[in-house]
Amino acid sequence: MKKGDHLFLVDGSGYIFRAYHALPPLTRKSDGLPVGAVSGFCNMLWKLLSDARDTSVGVTPTHFAVIFDYSSKTFRNELYPEYKANRSAPPEDLVPQFSVIREATRAFDLPCIEAEGFEADDLIATYARLAREAGAEVTVISSDKDLMQLVGPQVSMYDSMKDRQIGVPEVIEKWGVPPEKMIDLQALTGDSVDNVPGIPGIGPKTAAQLIEQFGDLDTLLARAGEIKQNKRRENIIEFADKARISRELVRLRDDVEVTEKLEDLVLNPLDGPKLVAFLKGMEFTSLTRRVAEATETDASNIDAAQVAVDAAAEMRGPDLDPGQAAPVGEIDDTPQGLAKRRAEAAGSAKIDTSAYETLSELSELKAWCDQARETGLVAFDTETTSLDAMQAELVGFSLAIAETAPDTGELKVRACYAPLAHTNGAGDLLGGGGAQPGQMPMRAALDELKALLEDPAVLKVGQNLKYDMLVLAQHGITIESFDDTMLLSYVLEAGAGGHGMDSLSERWLGHKTISYKDVTGSGKSAIPFAEVQIDRATAYAAEDADVTLRLWHVLKQRLVSDGLASVYERLERPLAPVLMRMEGNGIRVDRQILSRLSGELAQGAAALEAEIQDLAGESFNVGSPRQLGEILFDKMGLPGGTKTKTGQWSTTAQALEDLAAAGHELPRKIVDWRQLTKLKSTYTDALPGFINPRTQRVHTSFAMAATTTGRLSSSDPNIQNIPVRTAAGRKIRTAFIAEPGNVLISADYSQIELRVLAHVANIPQLTQAFADGVDIHAMTASEMFGVPVEGMPSEVRRRAKAINFGIIYGISAFGLANQLSIERSEAGDYIKKYFERFPGIKDYMEATKVEAKEHGYVTTIFGRRAHYPEIRSSNPQVRAFNERAAINAPIQGSAADVIRRAMVRMEPALEKAGANARMLLQVHDELIFEAPEAEAEKIIPLIVEVMENAAMPAVDMAVPLKVDARAALNWDEAH
DNA sequence: CCTATCTCTTA
DNA sequence: GTAAGAGATAGGT
CATH class of the missing domain: 1.20.1060.10 (Taq DNA Polymerase; Chain T, domain 4)
Incomplete structure (x- = not known):
């Protein structure tokens, strides 16, 4: 190696974890081998190599190596036994991928380097030193702060996910100290992820300031007495030794004896056939095609390589049906294959927030709307002054259109922002508050927008559209034909992660969106969105539409391939406009x-x-x-x-x-x-x-995608926890009233969860009891304790009631004992007795646990999934908690589905009857309406009928559903 | 000013 | 023992 050469060192272990977490979990090839991380790794490596070989970019590597951790035991454990001791084992589905990823590296014809007793970082430090001494340049492909100490005149880092070069100025900007002081800084802050202790109470900001003040760690520790803040001084003195140990832990060794010489790292031209064979073997169809094209290899003549067949057999999931997968090497046109390719393509797409258009003329907006009508698909997002849709003023809106929507390959997205009401900040001495220039007239723009949004032939895609619909309703605009990416994600993965656009973008697109706070600031210094400069607003707003459109392509396809389309179309999407109107109604x-x-x-x-x-x-x-x-x-x-x-x-x-x-x-x-x-x-x-x-009136906000089970939640204010149990609390309900001449009607399901339990677990005594309309808790007590229902002491019934609730909650002796204030052993006896009397319940619980462990999710009677990613945790407490939640979810979730169905059908039913009643609130098993007093008597039976028949015809329950309904002038008396 | 902890309200 | 949201305090930024 010589001056002018350039060595690329890829932090392979860092790449693996990034790839694993950036991509959807449970991606498997047809024989069951999990390959999500392998796929991400290959895509990232391919992209890096193609970018690097592109001489126009400027940086061209002559040498290249991928470095991995050898094992978790290194020399650092001898220095400090607790080092990385808090690390949990890697996820089960990642473990078999480690060896495959090394195979992948070799398939790319790249050196794959590791050394016993050392971390990848030490090897990187060593090679960086060797190359530096030879006069060459080094680029470390990683964003790990532990490697930043290596940065200097000849060495820089590159964060390939964010496409960002990290040199000396970037390190200083991020951490407040130059690279050579990073070791001292990390010694002070420690690292909770690696269990490096550091000094308590010192974070990056304080550490940088101390190093600035004292120069280095040794000086600081020697002169710690000069520090003014009491607590800080004491901590630094007390934990000085910890800081010294920490420094040795974070300092990278650059003197590892390496087997591969620098000369062995020379970058060779890619061996097309070898790589294509490997990628075909992994069934990465779209990457195979791209590589074949770029290397001018005829993929159809190459046999798929056999890779890690043993690991595949070991990890094969019982729920997979290999018969559904397409033969290796052919384009997989099953919904599963399509969904996978969509996700892969989306994950490697690059989003350029500087390419968005700002619309300042009506003619431009018209052109976009015409284009949207032609494509039939447009992503849409509003920007407003408030999170409260009922008080929000429209500031602007963004659109995104896909030029072409091919089944494979890249999605070409164009996005724009139409500012409507941006103003200059009020802080301006000369009045302020004037409109920013370059905005079209609000009225005319909204007319144009209305025509587009109300056109049923154009599918509108949004993220949490209920919000936008409510804002637009104030302007007389109703959205026809829509899809909601938040709801798509919720149906696919409730319980598996957030459904906000930021987390969806990171999870599915590997793209970090501009955060709202970055645009408006936060806390006291936050400015209203209307005062954001239009170019800045464009980058933020258009990106939201862009990302939403990309997400839609991935998620909608997954919806079909996972068989969840009917859950989305019956329980989720139609409820959004219903809830929008309920929120708008208020109480x-x-x-x-x-x-x-x-x-x-x-x-x-x-x-x-x-x-x-x-x-x-x-x-x-x-x-x-x-x-x-x-x-x-x-x-x-x-x-x-x-x-x-x-x-x-x-x-x-x-x-x-x-x-x-x-x-x-x-x-x-x-x-x-x-x-x-x-x-x-x-x-x-x-x-x-x-x-x-x-x-x-008071307008709550209902969250559709907040719970794992399918329930709604309510906030600002939460109207689902208004007191009812005590007399003092119930007085608050008397303040919720009807308009003059109207009444409130409250209709609630009686014992819906126990009825669902009787149905799903198929318990003859319970179904009979519900059919006969008897007191269910008394019946349970009678079965368990042999006490006749007639003249039963209330204490006996109370215990049976607690047990019934306990069953729904995935009972434990500990919890039941707490609830009843009895010994745990006694509670355990009750549970045993209960299972003897109702063996079907025990069977149901066991079957649900098995189902959850097999699939990672459980299902309601209407097909909704609730995910429990931690159900296989090795921690018994975590596992038990997830088991109870998984037992509860089908019961709570099926009940939630039932009332959702009732809500979707309620408005048409009321309209058909010519009623003026309006639905106002939902409290899990209760619906609140407001209706003209004269109408109440007529519509109560109608409401009851819709609710009691809500499960039909999808599910014919073994148990009847019962609803009680009543009208009064306030909520306390109606309930 | 922000976050974690504790407590309490509902179904 | 399930599912939520919210307010007050306390501690550090």
Whole structure:
């Protein structure tokens, strides 16, 4: 090697983990071998090599090597046994891919280097030194901060995912210190991932500032006494040795004895046939094609290489049907093959946020809309002033169109942003608030947009379109024909990760989107989106439409290949406009009632607080569990205290009730005080703030993709946890009222989850009991304890009820014992007895666990999936928790599906009956309506009928569904 | 100002 | 024992 040469060193182990996490899990080839990470690795390597060989880019490697970790045991473990001790084992489906990835590297004809006792980073450091000494340039392909210490005049890094060069200035910009100080910086901060201790309380910012101040770690440790901040000084003195050990852990060894010489790393021309054979063997159809083209190899004449057949057999999933896969080497046109190619193509696409168009003339917008009509598919996103759709003002909108949508290969996406109401910041002395130039008139633009959005022949794609629909509804625009990428992702992978656009983009496209905070700032210095400069807004907004369109291509195909289209089309997509209207309707809340209640609660709490301080003998913050625990258990010495996992005294309501039962006065008063202050702060004080000034009503927001089971959630405000159990709490419900001349109707399913359980587990006694309409808990008690239902003591029924709920929750002796305040052994006996009386339940639970472990998900009676990626965890606690959740999900989720079906059918049913009733709220098993008083009697039976028949015809349940409904002037009396 | 912890409300 | 959202405190940034 000589001056002018250029060595590329790829951090292979880093590549593997990036590839694994960037790509959808459970990608397997037809024989069952998981290959997600291999595929990602090959794509990344191929892209790197093609870019690097492209002489126009400027950097051309003459030498090249891929470096891997040898094993987890290295010399660092002798320095510090805890090093990387917190690392969990790599995911099961990744393990068999390690050896395949080394095969892949060899197939690319690249040196594949590792050394016992050393990490890849040490080898990289060693080769970098050798090359440097020979006068050559070095590029390290990695973004790992541990390697940044190597950066210097001849050595730089390259982050291939972000297409970013990392040199000395970039290191300083990111970490605040030059590369040669990175070791000292890391010694101070430590690294929780690798279990490098560092000094507690010192993060990157503080560390950089200290190094700036003292020059280096040794000087800092020697002069630590000069540091002003007490805690910081003490920590640095106390943990100085830890910092010194940390420095040795992060310092890379550049003197490893290497077997391959620099000369062995010369980059040879690619061996096309060899690589194509390997890729064919892996069934990477689209990469095979690209490589074959680039190397002018005739792929059809090359046999697929046999790779790692043993590992494949070992990891073969029982749920896979190899018969469905296409023969190796042919284009796989099954939905599965298509979905996979779409995902691969999307994952390697490059997104250029500087290529977007800003629309300032109406004619430009018209041209885009015409183009969209021609393609029949357009991604759409609005930009507004608020997250609250009911108060949001439209600021602009973005569109994205795919020029061509080929089944394979790259997607050519064009995207644009139409600013409508961008203003200059109000901080301007000369008035401010004026419109930014280059925007078309709002009215005319919206007319054009309306024509497009309401055209049923054009499919609109959005992310969380319920929000956009509600904003646009204020402008008289209704979206016809749409798909929602958030809902697609939710149907495909509920429980397997987030469904926000940022995480979807990273997961499926390997692309990190511009964050909203980057554009508007955050916290106090945040500016409204309307004040963002238009060019900056274009990059952000158009990217959202671009990404949404790419996601749609991947996810929609997966939906079909996974057989989930009907869940999406029946339970998910049609519910979005229904919820949009419910949110828009809102509910009337009586300010006076809440204000009066607040006053009463304040008085009650103040009186109790005085008594509490008196009994405690000192004044303290009653709302602080920590201070309270110290008073009760340290100062007063009350017995029976338990600690929370962080070592604090536990002061839960249950613990305080126990103390009260033992005759102590103070704990009782604390419980009462907590109830009053909770009601006041969370409900009576907070709810008036949610009354919309325009509508004078409260508009909650329903999240469609928030839970693993398929339930909705509600926020801002949450109307699904309004108190009902206590008399004091129920007063809050009296503030939820109907408009004059109207009534509220509450309709709720009776025991829906137990009915679902009876159906899915097929329990004869339960189905019979529900058919007969008997008291289900009393029946259970009678079966279990042999007590006749007539004259049954309430305590016996209470226990049976707790057990029934426990079953739904995936029962454990520990939990049941807690619930009933009995010994764990006694709870265990109850469970045993229950399973003896209802053996079908036990069978159901076991079968559900097996199903969850096999597939990684469980299914509701309507086909919705709930994923539990941690169900195979080696940690028994984590595993048990996931098992209980998996047992609960089909029950809770099927019930959630039932009410979703009812909600989708409710509006047409009401309309057909000529009713003016409006659906306002959903509380898991309850629907709240508002209707003219005169109409109530007529529509209650209709509502009940729609709800009771909601499972039909998809599922004919073995148990009837029962709904109770009632009308009143407020929610408390209607319920 | 942001985040983690604890507690409490619902189905 | 399941599923959520939210408020107050405490501790560090």
